[in-house]
Amino acid sequence: MEWINKSKILIVGLGLMGGSYAKALKRMGYHILAIDAKEESISYALEHGIIDEGAAFPEEALISQADTIIFALYPTLICDWIKENQKFFKSGIRITDVTGIKTAIVYDIQSVLREDVEFIAAHPMAGREVYGVENADDRMFRNANYIVVPTEKNTEEAIRWCEGLGRILGFWKVAVLSPEEHDEMIGYLSQLTHCIAVCLMTSNDNPHLSEYTGDSFRDLTRIARINENMWTELFFMNKEALLKSMDGFIDELCELRDEIRREDAEAIKEKMRLSTKRRALFDKNNS
Amino acid sequence: MEWINKSKILIVGLGLMGGSYAKALKRMGYHILAIDAKEESISYALEHGIIDEGAAFPEEALISQADTIIFALYPTLICDWIKENQKFFKSGIRITDVTGIKTAIVYDIQSVLREDVEFIAAHPMAGREVYGVENADDRMFRNANYIVVPTEKNTEEAIRWCEGLGRILGFWKVAVLSPEEHDEMIGYLSQLTHCIAVCLMTSNDNPHLSEYTGDSFRDLTRIARINENMWTELFFMNKEALLKSMDGFIDELCELRDEIRREDAEAIKEKMRLSTKRRALFDKNNS
Numbered sequence: 001m002e003w004i005n006k007s008k009i010l011i012v013g014l015g016l017m018g019g020s021y022a023k024a025l026k027r028m029g030y031h032i033l034a035i036d037a038k039e040e041s042i043s044y045a046l047e048h049g050i051i052d053e054g055a056a057f058p059e060e061a062l063i064s065q066a067d068t069i070i071f072a073l074y075p076t077l078i079c080d081w082i083k084e085n086q087k088f089f090k091s092g093i094r095i096t097d098v099t100g101i102k103t104a105i106v107y108d109i110q111s112v113l114r115e116d117v118e119f120i121a122a123h124p125m126a127g128r129e130v131y132g133v134e135n136a137d138d139r140m141f142r143n144a145n146y147i148v149v150p151t152e153k154n155t156e157e158a159i160r161w162c163e164g165l166g167r168i169l170g171f172w173k174v175a176v177l178s179p180e181e182h183d184e185m186i187g188y189l190s191q192l193t194h195c196i197a198v199c200l201m202t203s204n205d206n207p208h209l210s211e212y213t214g215d216s217f218r219d220l221t222r223i224a225r226i227n228e229n230m231w232t233e234l235f236f237m238n239k240e241a242l243l244k245s246m247d248g249f250i251d252e253l254c255e256l257r258d259e260i261r262r263e264d265a266e267a268i269k270e271k272m273r274l275s276t277k278r279r280a281l282f283d284k285n286n287s
Numbered sequence: 288m289e290w291i292n293k294s295k296i297l298i299v300g301l302g303l304m305g306g307s308y309a310k311a312l313k314r315m316g317y318h319i320l321a322i323d324a325k326e327e328s329i330s331y332a333l334e335h336g337i338i339d340e341g342a343a344f345p346e347e348a349l350i351s352q353a354d355t356i357i358f359a360l361y362p363t364l365i366c367d368w369i370k371e372n373q374k375f376f377k378s379g380i381r382i383t384d385v386t387g388i389k390t391a392i393v394y395d396i397q398s399v400l401r402e403d404v405e406f407i408a409a410h411p412m413a414g415r416e417v418y419g420v421e422n423a424d425d426r427m428f429r430n431a432n433y434i435v436v437p438t439e440k441n442t443e444e445a446i447r448w449c450e451g452l453g454r455i456l457g458f459w460k461v462a463v464l465s466p467e468e469h470d471e472m473i474g475y476l477s478q479l480t481h482c483i484a485v486c487l488m489t490s491n492d493n494p495h496l497s498e499y500t501g502d503s504f505r506d507l508t509r510i511a512r513i514n515e516n517m518w519t520e521l522f523f524m525n526k527e528a529l530l531k532s533m534d535g536f537i538d539e540l541c542e543l544r545d546e547i548r549r550e551d552a553e554a555i556k557e558k559m560r561l562s563t564k565r566r567a568l569f570d571k572n573n574s
Contacts, residue, residue, distance in 0.1 A: 143502070145499050185493070188493075188496070189496060192487075195543055195544075198543065198562040199558075200483075200562075202539055202562050203536045204532075206475075213412075213432070214412040214414070214477060215413070220480050220483065221562075221569070224565070228559035232559070239547060246540065250544065252489055253533065256485065256533075257530065269515040272485055272513045274488065274489050275488035275511040276513055278488045278489075
């Protein structure tokens with residue numbers, strides 16, 4: 001198992017997610033390198049023992065040591081970063097990422113990448129409503145899913161390797177999906193829910209709501225504190241799947257509204273029984 | 288302060304909420320009487336020391352002892368129960384409830400009630416996705432709001448008394464709203480969120496969703512396990528306010544969908560900044 005060779009791992013982009021990866025992997029004994037444009041993030045991580053070496057620019061000396069590279073950058077930046085810096089990559093290394101959408105980037109990355117290096121995409125389905133390496137905390141992986149997202153270009157070895165990475169990071173469950181399956185699923189489970197949370201906060205301007213709110217509203221809007229640049233980018237990169245999810249959900253909610261309007265109790269109860277049954281399965285499967 | 292007179296409290300309807308009230312009040316030293324049509328609920332509560340006396344029908348001997356009556360029944364049942372049994376009420380007692388909607392019931396109750404007895408409505412904004420006295424647990428009150436909902440018929444003394452009840456039950460915050468304000472607020476914060484949670488579960492029939500779901504989807508659908516009879520009744524009794532909330536939310540979500548469709552990044556980011564700002568205020572105020 002390659003993860004036993006205490007190899008060197010380079011994390012590009014040292015924010016909340018990159019920092020949490022660094023913490024988990026450093027504890028396992030790996031030598032952690034990091035590159036982040038924010039000088040303070042690197043200093044903080046060095047001072048707090050989160051990484052072993054770091055730089056605020058793509059330094060050859062750092063990149064060329066890496067046996068593994070993990071991209072935790074904004075999705076649109078990864079491909080250009082690779083184009084500019086892959087000349088420094090050691091031959092035969094493996095690269096992965098943490099990006100929340102896949103079809104819009106994975107094929108592009110694989111097509112520009114050097115032939116002697118393999119990129120295998122992954123999506124750690126974990127997050128918090130805070131940012132930066134200062135808030136890094138790999139405990140958020142414990143109850144979360146890790147999804148390996150291979151294309152036809154990937155080798156079986158790389159897929160197994162990436163599943164292993166998810167496991168040593170401490171994820172609760174590791175799964176494999178195609179980029180298309182992944183994006184459709186994420187459009188529904190993650191992007192649609194963020195749209196709903198945002199709209200729950202913006203569609204009512206009563207300043208007293210927060211004084212009376214109960215647990216359910218708090219739960220539904222926790223993710224309404226949102227990084228607008230990253231999420232707008234993610235929405236556009238998965239536009240088709242997200243719009244399909246939104247259309248389906250809006251249709252369903254309009255149907256329920258019409259059932260309430262005409263007091264069709266049986267139709268409403270039927271929906272509630274279905275939702276209760278499906279949600280019970282979630283609790284059984286997940287928590 | 289009247290709550291010091293260890294008086295007798297009758298709870299009518301001994302489910303999750305009635306049982307949780309019983310636990311909290313019994314611990315404070317009150318003598319707890321209970322009536323519930325389910326014989327097993329009464330036996331369970333007696334065996335587990337949750338109540339002192341109980342009956343499975345409206346027994347005169349029990350009702351006539353009560354200094355306070357708390358209704359934790361289905362909303363549509365309260366008025367009839369009062370009409371049939373108020374002949375047993377001691378003169379001068381106070382009555383309150385736990386119902387999630389107010390305009391549809393409070394005025395009716397006050398108009399049928401004997402002149403020598405006062406009904407002051409209240410809504411404990413707490414709940415769990417389980418039912419029955421077996422799951423009663425007054426810890427759910429700790430982070431929750433308790434709303435006293437007086438009409439013009441209520442006395443200042445009864446309002447203060449009802450606020451005191453919220454406090455001794457252990458609620459985090461006690462507030463006062465009119466029935467109309469309450470119902471508008473609840474239509475948005477509670478009923479709309481339950482509609483959303485239900486539709487999130489019913490608008491996608493992919494059986495694998497639960498395998499990949501992250502925290503955000505789990506949070507948004509926790510309340511999708513729902514008592515269909517009670518909630519359908521609550522929806523109909525607050526139909527106007529709920530439909531207004533649903534219309535506003537659907538309009539906002541459609542607007543966001545159209546912004547995503549035409550890739551209007553600035554409009555989307557503006558919504559996200561507003562939602563982030565408003566949600567941050569919630570965290571400050573509430574948890």
